[in-house]
Amino acid sequence: MDLDFTEEQDLLRETTRRICESCFDSSVVRALETDDHKLSRDFWSALGDNGLCALRIGEGHGGAAMGTLDMAVVCEEFGYALATSPYLQSAIHSAGILAATGGVLADNWLPRIATGEAIIVPAWRQADIADDGETVSLFGDGRLSGAISLVPFASSAHGFLVEIPSGWALVEAESPGITIAAQKNHASQPLFQIRFDEVQVAPANILATEMPVTGQDVFAEVLIAVAAEAVGSATKLLAMTADYANQRKQFGKPIAAFQAISHPLAECATELEGARYLAYQAAWARDNALPALHLARMAKIMATTLYRRLATLSVQVHGGIGYTIEGEPQLYYRRSKYQELMYDTSSALRAAVADHVLA
Amino acid sequence: MNFAFAHEEIGFLQDFQAYLANEKQRDDAGIIFAPWRETDSWLVDSEERRAFMRRLAEAGYIGMSWEKRFGGHERPGIYDYLLNEELSSQGAPIIGKGVGCIGKTIIAHGNDRLKQEFLPQILAADIEFALGYSEPGAGSDLASLRLRAERRGDEWVLNGQKMWTTSAHFADWYWVAARTDPDAPKHKGISVFMVPMDHPGLTVREIKTMGDHRTNEVFFDDVNISADYLVGEENSGWRYVCEALDYERFALYTVGPLLLKFEALVELVKLARRGGKPLAEDPVVRDRVADFACRIEMATMLQRRVIAKAAAGAVPTVEAAMYKFYSTSLGRELINYAMDCLGPLGLLSRGAPGAPFDGQWEMSDRATVVDTIGGGSSEVQKNIVARRGLGLMTDG
Numbered sequence: 001m002d003l004d005f006t007e008e009q010d011l012l013r014e015t016t017r018r019i020c021e022s023c024f025d026s027s028v029v030r031a032l033e034t035d036d037h038k039l040s041r042d043f044w045s046a047l048g049d050n051g052l053c054a055l056r057i058g059e060g061h062g063g064a065a066m067g068t069l070d071m072a073v074v075c076e077e078f079g080y081a082l083a084t085s086p087y088l089q090s091a092i093h094s095a096g097i098l099a100a101t102g103g104v105l106a107d108n109w110l111p112r113i114a115t116g117e118a119i120i121v122p123a124w125r126q127a128d129i130a131d132d133g134e135t136v137s138l139f140g141d142g143r144l145s146g147a148i149s150l151v152p153f154a155s156s157a158h159g160f161l162v163e164i165p166s167g168w169a170l171v172e173a174e175s176p177g178i179t180i181a182a183q184k185n186h187a188s189q190p191l192f193q194i195r196f197d198e199v200q201v202a203p204a205n206i207l208a209t210e211m212p213v214t215g216q217d218v219f220a221e222v223l224i225a226v227a228a229e230a231v232g233s234a235t236k237l238l239a240m241t242a243d244y245a246n247q248r249k250q251f252g253k254p255i256a257a258f259q260a261i262s263h264p265l266a267e268c269a270t271e272l273e274g275a276r277y278l279a280y281q282a283a284w285a286r287d288n289a290l291p292a293l294h295l296a297r298m299a300k301i302m303a304t305t306l307y308r309r310l311a312t313l314s315v316q317v318h319g320g321i322g323y324t325i326e327g328e329p330q331l332y333y334r335r336s337k338y339q340e341l342m343y344d345t346s347s348a349l350r351a352a353v354a355d356h357v358l359a
Numbered sequence: 360m361n362f363a364f365a366h367e368e369i370g371f372l373q374d375f376q377a378y379l380a381n382e383k384q385r386d387d388a389g390i391i392f393a394p395w396r397e398t399d400s401w402l403v404d405s406e407e408r409r410a411f412m413r414r415l416a417e418a419g420y421i422g423m424s425w426e427k428r429f430g431g432h433e434r435p436g437i438y439d440y441l442l443n444e445e446l447s448s449q450g451a452p453i454i455g456k457g458v459g460c461i462g463k464t465i466i467a468h469g470n471d472r473l474k475q476e477f478l479p480q481i482l483a484a485d486i487e488f489a490l491g492y493s494e495p496g497a498g499s500d501l502a503s504l505r506l507r508a509e510r511r512g513d514e515w516v517l518n519g520q521k522m523w524t525t526s527a528h529f530a531d532w533y534w535v536a537a538r539t540d541p542d543a544p545k546h547k548g549i550s551v552f553m554v555p556m557d558h559p560g561l562t563v564r565e566i567k568t569m570g571d572h573r574t575n576e577v578f579f580d581d582v583n584i585s586a587d588y589l590v591g592e593e594n595s596g597w598r599y600v601c602e603a604l605d606y607e608r609f610a611l612y613t614v615g616p617l618l619l620k621f622e623a624l625v626e627l628v629k630l631a632r633r634g635g636k637p638l639a640e641d642p643v644v645r646d647r648v649a650d651f652a653c654r655i656e657m658a659t660m661l662q663r664r665v666i667a668k669a670a671a672g673a674v675p676t677v678e679a680a681m682y683k684f685y686s687t688s689l690g691r692e693l694i695n696y697a698m699d700c701l702g703p704l705g706l707l708s709r710g711a712p713g714a715p716f717d718g719q720w721e722m723s724d725r726a727t728v729v730d731t732i733g734g735g736s737s738e739v740q741k742n743i744v745a746r747r748g749l750g751l752m753t754d755g
Contacts, residue, residue, distance in 0.1 A: 127704045129631050129715065149713045150703050183711040186721045193712050250500035260738050312691075315728055319498050319736060320523050323568045323729045330569040333728070337695075341703040347643065348702075 020081035038190035048116025061110035079232025094120035096218030124163035154192035187338035223296035227303035394450025397726035412484035448615030460603030468591030489530035508537035527575035549596035570726035680743035687730040
């Protein structure tokens with residue numbers, strides 16, 4: 001057994017951290033909160049230029065063909081910096097869907113996704129609550145109609161992989177009949193509702209799959225990425241909170257000296273390490289062709305719920321400052337709920353875990 | 360033992376409900392009745408809300424529990440509580456600091472000038488107060504406050520800073536705890552003053568919060584006030600602050616908003632469908648809702664203990680501490696669970712296309728973060744229960 005990273009992985013982490021530090025400090029995080037598109041072009045270019053978008057794309061399509069664990073390292077660093085981009089949507093999820101299908105579409109799009117030049121975002125039904133029948137249907141004449149909510153970075157995308165009953169339909173963002181509306185949200189994330197009004201789709205742009213989105217093989221990759229990102233954010237937040245508890249004095253001593261403060265933080269630290277290595281294990285399993293979806297689900301549940309719990313605790317430890325916009329904890333508090341609810345809720349994932357365990 | 364309210368109390372409440380139903384017909388009712396603002400809905404922070412309070416005063420609802428010689432009705436304190444239970448449940452401003460802690464402290468300890476100047480204005484709902492307790496270095500450890508007040512002839516001069524003064528940007532007068540004897544032990548060198556909010560030496564700076572609530576920090580630069588505006592005796596301020604908190608407990612610890620949250624959760628679970636099936640049929644959801652139902656009833660019992668003890672003329676310090684931390688953390692947990700029930704759509708804010716319940720739960724999740732922090736954090740409340748309730752020898 002060896003739980004250490006390779007030198008290459010350490011280097012990858014350093015590179016990613018350096019990019020985040022130079023392009024995505026706290027002022028960028030805050031500026032994007034009120035930006036229409038919420039995309040840092042500098043950051044996105046840096047990811048492309050440094051080959052990070054190519055990480056999980058095969059060599060035949062101009063990629064680096066690196067592993068899921070490498071991807072997890074990168075996403076953990078994104079989380080640490082609260083650095084957001086369409087990386088998960090384009091370079092992981094869409095790239096994975098296209099690679100699994102192969103053919104002309106993959107040949108066309110993967111090389112451009114690998115450089116970051118193209119942003120392809122999957123538009124699938126995240127919501128598991130009935131919402132006025134928001135689904136997209138593909139009619140016999142090749143026209144696509146309907147609406148999908150909660151699509152990240154839709155306003156910056158060049159194309160969408162739209163969930164249809166038979167799989168995915170690749171639709172270019174410029175196609176006539178597409179309208180995009182921003183959906184203001186809890187975490188100030190770039191979420192959009194896309195409406196498709198008789199959008200023409202060529203038969204060659206249909207990717208047939210049988211599994212629902214969250215059961216597809218590539219979805220394990222998405223879950224691991226979200227788990228790693230949550231772990232990264234929680235790591236930063238825990239350090240920040242411990243630091244504050246050591247500095248803030250009440251009753252003549254640092255509040256860290258009160259066990260009401262120190263013990264809950266120690267509990268979070270413990271679960272954070274458990275969740276971190278659970279995410280690594282899921283990634284390792286995937287890299288070694290072992291069953292990974294079950295582990296990925298557990299990692300996503302545990303990492304995101306821990307992140308949310310820690311964020312709630314962090315706000316409390318910070319007291320009034322934790323409630324202010326000026327303070328940092330609110331950024332994490334709101335984002336942690338986003339991580340918890342997007343890409344399958346904990347309750348949906350737990351149901352899948354139960355199915356697996358009790359099978 | 361009798362868990363029911365008395366006949367005349369119920370009659371009073373029904374009359375008041377009818378009064379409010381009438382108020383809700385007005386064009387500006389949307390500003391006055393705003394439960395979505397969470398605890399911010401308590402504030403008299405607009406002209407419409409001020410006018411509403413003045414109408415309450417004209418209708419005789421202000422000063423229920425004050426003695427007749429000060430213009431009150433000499434009714435038991437439970438009537439103030441009943442009013443606030445109804446007001447807070449409907450998201451209207453509550454009868455707060457003026458009638459409660461400030462008015463009662465002035466009645467008990469204030470000089471004649473303070474009585475003559477402030478009591479009639481309070482009864483007419485013509486005055487709004489801000490409370491100046493917390494400071495950058497004095498949060499949970501409130502008694503370590505450092506805002507300095509020095510006597511110069513017939514005046515006091517105040518210098519320093521207050522934090523978290525929610526009402527500073529609209530209040531008329533500031534109720535301020537300041538240090539008058541820096542050499543005395545920390546609880547024994549504090550005095551309370553009344554300061555006009557429009558004093559040129561005061562600078563109010565907005566602090567934005569994640570709950571969309573405004574609060575403020577206030578800077579004092581040689582704020583001089585007449586010695587008449589010292590409340591009660593010099594260096595007795597800590598006692599007044601504690602007494603004032605006790606007055607508050609009766610009126611401010613309502614349970615209605617929490618009960619409404621639970622009703623809204625039940626409604627959500629009945630309406631929402633997941634995978635084509637109503638959430639209400641999901642055994643996991645049913646289990647959670649049942650657990651919330653039990654704890655909501657528990658919270659109600661803890662609240663009844665506060666009311667009953669106060670009604671009996673005793674100070675419900677431990678009871679109020681228990682209710683405060685139990686109910687506020689339960690409320691936050693319930694909202695978080697409602698978000699979970701809504702799934703990712705629950706992230707959408709007011710006005711976003713597709714936002715369920717127009718983003719109400721999303722807003723509540725941000726706005727109630729302060730509930731376990733403000734007005735004495737959960738940690739402070741647990742210390743009270745541990746020390747004064749259990750007799751535990753705790754630190755700090």
